[in-house]
Amino acid sequence: MTDSAAVVDVSRYYPGPGQGEALLDAMRRVASKAAAADGCFGAQVCESDQDGEALVAISRWASASAMEAFANSAEFVEEREHFTSLLARPAQREHLRPV
Numbered sequence: 768m769t770d771s772a773a774v775v776d777v778s779r780y781y782p783g784p785g786q787g788e789a790l791l792d793a794m795r796r797v798a799s800k801a802a803a804a805d806g807c808f809g810a811q812v813c814e815s816d817q818d819g820e821a822l823v824a825i826s827r828w829a830s831a832s833a834m835e836a837f838a839n840s841a842e843f844v845e846e847r848e849h850f851t852s853l854l855a856r857p858a859q860r861e862h863l864r865p866v
């Protein structure tokens with residue numbers, strides 16, 4: 768199998784007041800689960816040198832369907848619902864595809 772991703776998901780999360788550590792913990796849990804999911808080449812949580820308020824989740828996927836399967840999994844849906852209570856504003860998501 769090649770490690771060239773068909774889709775790279777970049778999601779920016781903005782923690783609410785006092786929620787930074789809780790959000791970081793939740794994001795690390797999700798990144799670990801995503802990294803173990805079928806079709807995921809890797810997932811991690813990052814800081815941005817351009818946006819100091821955001822925690823950024825990056826994951827690389829073999830296909831859009833693999834990414835969607837994880838996004839619709841019960842584990843991720845439960846975590847996503849938990850994320851909502853920790854955010855100052857809605858997440859910003861972007862999907863990158865190779866050209």
